[in-house]
Amino acid sequence: MSDVGDSRTSTADRVFSPLTVALLLIIGLIGFAGSLLLGAYAPELKxxxxxxxxxxxxxxxxxxxxxxxxxxxxxxxxxxxxxxxxxxxxxxxxxxxxxxxxxxxxxxxxxxxxxxxxxxxxxxxxxxxxxxxxxxxxxxxxxxxxxxxxxxxxxxxxxxxxxxxxxxxxxxxxxxxxxxxxxxxxxxxxxxxxxxxxxxxxxxxxxxxxxxxxxxxxxxxxxxxxxxxxxxxxxxxxxxxxxxxxxxxxxxxxxxxxxGLGRGRSALKLAFEPPFLAMTLAIVAALALVGWQALVRFGAPQPRIRAIAFGKTALIDNSAMIVRKAGREGMLGGRYAALIRGHARTIFGVPARLTDDEADRYLDNLGGTTRFSTLVADATRAEHRTDMLAAAQALYRWQQEKTQ
Incomplete structure (x- = not known):
């Protein structure tokens, strides 16, 4: 109830609409600028x-x-x-x-x-x-x-x-x-x-x-x-x-x-003539931007967004950003190959007693045009980002082909 009462009071107390206030401000600014120009160039207008x-x-x-x-x-x-x-x-x-x-x-x-x-x-x-x-x-x-x-x-x-x-x-x-x-x-x-x-x-x-x-x-x-x-x-x-x-x-x-019809030097006139005209226009533009910001802003200020967000996705994105800034992306090929090998062990029932090399040979026997051990070797040898990305995509495609 208190919210409804406050809303009615604020609406009733509003004397001028925002459009009316904006028009009054624009007319006032134009009149003020005109008075400055007339004051600066009045002697020349005789x-x-x-x-x-x-x-x-x-x-x-x-x-x-x-x-x-x-x-x-x-x-x-x-x-x-x-x-x-x-x-x-x-x-x-x-x-x-x-x-x-x-x-x-x-x-x-x-x-x-x-x-x-x-x-x-x-x-x-x-x-x-x-x-x-x-x-x-x-x-x-x-x-x-x-x-x-x-x-x-x-x-x-x-x-x-x-x-x-x-x-x-x-x-x-x-x-x-x-x-x-x-x-x-x-x-x-x-x-x-x-x-x-x-x-x-x-x-x-x-x-x-x-x-x-x-x-x-x-x-x-x-x-x-x-x-x-x-x-x-x-x-x-x-x-x-x-x-x-x-x-x-x-x-x-x-x-x-x-x-008696001469014109004297005027400090106000200097503001409207080169080279000071550029500075005057810059000040006017800055004031216009400030006014526009004050006009279009509404509501309470929004709190600043955290630089590091919460959650697993944010953690992964931040970790990836750190790796990228450190220039270590090319060294992640072997770890990605190990991740794909682990998924393949589970999907294809690779015996747990087999070592990684034995598991790679086991997966090679699944057939296909591409050998799994060759893909793992390419990913492990990758040193640059582009090489690692190509090897990782090849491993991902191998996995997709075998699970279809």
Whole structure:
């Protein structure tokens, strides 16, 4: 009665079925793994559609258009989202959005390498109706773009109506850069810059810092999405990138770390990337096996089976195993022959007074194609396992033939 009562109580107290518990565990594990992945790769999942002025932005002041155009024309563009990419020999285009952006580490890493710095120009706010778009609220204060390279490079920024007059191209620059000026036109004046493209008043639109490989583009509308909407401006933008690419590299890198879209090193991320990914998968597999063992196990643990079982059969098997391990199997032929002789004495009525040799000759007289004494001799001479086994089988067949 007590057993029945306990069974009913355990059934009534069961709130969830095993299947429900398994589903809850699986869903929880998947959610936990997903949260780890999102935590590791969250910085890389930023699309950059924040209406900023950078290479990932589709807004009018962004540069996603020139990146896509460079890719379509075989210039192999890529977006830098880590500062360790600043040391590349490829042309790097930097688009700081304000003069307060710290450029010191970037300039130190780019020393002697082809670099184009595009100054900011427009003050914008995000469009509430269309994601990724902006509304232009006006121009930034002139001191904002002028402070991008301050205090190492002092610049004065001016804006004036351009009337869409054609820009003037200096010696060495391609004539395709002589396009109509943006409206309004942003220019710079600096003793540290060598003018390459100017307006009709001689103010610098594209300048080179001394004789270095660093170039300053004063007006971003020559490269941004709004500026390259015209075919001639799009061609000029590509020619501009090729012109400042003094290293003649086969790729162009657009930096977005200065725009706050870089990604840092993460210890959690290392667990999901080679070479540590193999260790992570091994740990997951081990945990899965442990969970499976816990899921399928039921009842009380079974006691361990004895290494040496009880009974005559176990004793014979163990003895045979000892003989086999000792390599003495080939020496058992004579004993097996004696065993068969003893059975034959009883079956065929061999007189007890006869010796073993006399009994063998007595058994030879029973007839047949095989002599018993010959079989006994073969079994006695056997030294290897195969020879002993063949002799024993021959004795057994002799016994079977004579008793049929």
């Amino acid at each position: 699309s950059g559609r924040n209406a900023g002025s950078h290479a990932l932005s589709n807004a009018a002041t962004g540069y996603a258009g020139i990146v896509e155009l460079a890719g379509a024309t075989g210039r192999h563009p890529r977006v830098l989202r880590a500062d360790d990419g600043w040391k590349t020999e490829d042309l790097v285009v930097a688009t700081p959005e304000h003069g307060t952006t710290d450029m010191s580490q970037f300039m130190a890493a780019r020393h002697g390498k082809a670099t184009l710095i595009v100054l900011p120009k427009w003050a914008t706010i995000a469009d509430d109706e269309t994601g990724g778009w902006v509304d232009v609220s006006g121009l930034l204060p002139s001191f904002d773009p002028a402070g991008v390279l301050a205090p190492s490079t002092v610049m004065t920024v001016t804006r004036r109506p351009s009337g869409a007059r054609v820009l003037h191209v200096g010696d060495g620059a391609p004539q395709s850069l002589a396009v109509s000026a943006p409206r309004p036109l942003q220019t710079v004046t600096s003793a540290a810059l060598t003018p390459l493209i100017t307006d009709d008043a001689g103010r610098i639109v594209l300048g080179q810092i001394g004789r270095s490989n660093t170039y300053i583009l004063a007006d971003p509308d020559l490269l941004d999405n709004h500026g390259i909407r015209r075919l001639d401006h799009a061609r000029a933008a590509l020619d501009l990138l090729d012109f400042v690419n003094s290293n003649n590299s086969h790729a162009i890198a657009f930096d977005v770390t200065l725009n």
